[in-house]
Amino acid sequence: MRKGKFITVEGCEGVGKSTQIALLKEMFAGSGDVLFLREPGGTAISERIRSVILDIQNKGMSAVCEVLLYSAARAQLVEEVIKPALAEGKTVFCDRFTDSTFAYQGCARGLGAEAVERLNEIACAGLEPDLTIFFDLDPVAAFLRKGGADGEDRLEQEGMDFHRRVYAGYKLAAERYARRIVCVPAGGDIADVHERVVKALKERGVI
Ligand SMILES: Nc1ncnc2c1ncn2[C@@H]1O[C@H](COP(=O)(O)OP(=O)(O)O)[C@@H](O)[C@H]1O
Numbered sequence: 001m002r003k004g005k006f007i008t009v010e011g012c013e014g015v016g017k018s019t020q021i022a023l024l025k026e027m028f029a030g031s032g033d034v035l036f037l038r039e040p041g042g043t044a045i046s047e048r049i050r051s052v053i054l055d056i057q058n059k060g061m062s063a064v065c066e067v068l069l070y071s072a073a074r075a076q077l078v079e080e081v082i083k084p085a086l087a088e089g090k091t092v093f094c095d096r097f098t099d100s101t102f103a104y105q106g107c108a109r110g111l112g113a114e115a116v117e118r119l120n121e122i123a124c125a126g127l128e129p130d131l132t133i134f135f136d137l138d139p140v141a142a143f144l145r146k147g148g149a150d151g152e153d154r155l156e157q158e159g160m161d162f163h164r165r166v167y168a169g170y171k172l173a174a175e176r177y178a179r180r181i182v183c184v185p186a187g188g189d190i191a192d193v194h195e196r197v198v199k200a201l202k203e204r205g206v207i
Pocket residue numbers: 011012013014015016017018019020145146186187188189190191193
């Protein structure tokens with residue numbers, strides 16, 4: 001039985017997800033009924049799958065293998081951690097979830113929206129986020145944030161094409177799941193973005 005709220009945080013690499021989640025953690029510090037997770041991972045099994053996904057030796061991993069590993073890690077996280085926490089009335093925040101699979105594997109890697117939606121359904125077994133915060137920022141600007149001083153030299157053309165496809169995938173998800181996804185502009189100061197997040201959480205009755 002579901003009682004707690006489930007909020008996912010999405011957006012391209014470097015858009016500020018971890019930064020904003022750290023601020024939310026501070027905001028909720030001391031209230032024991034809020035759980036922060038990040039994908040892939042969050043259970044012993046999911047963490048082992050994570051290390052396979054991220055292992056730089058696995059360069060030859062196919063797109064299908066990748067999406068199935070992400071889905072496997074998610075299935076375990078949903079079953080073992082998220083559903084029980086929500087049943088206890090906890091609020092659960094997750095850094096990346098199904099929309100990452102939609103944008104990265106479905107759109108950027110070209111597996112297609114329908115296949116990924118089906119996999120997401122299987123992995124989530126009826127669970128859907130109550131709210132998804134999509135940090136909306138041009139992927140080049142976001143990538144530069146992460147790249148820091150090294151700047152443009154590190155942006156190989158192919159790399160940026162990929163990030164642009166991811167961004168397009170997120171925009172498509174935002175249209176397709178408009179009821180659940182709130183687009184939060186991620187430009188400007190960290191404090192300003194945080195205020196926008198708090199506003200979205202208030203509007204959706206999370207706080
Ligand atoms: N609003 C912001 N303005 C400028 N820099 C930011 C902002 N938010 C985050 N950053 C910086 O951008 C980089 C990437 O942020 P991060 O939170 O790690 O992104 P993500 O988790 O989405 O990949 C970090 O160095 C962070 O300090």
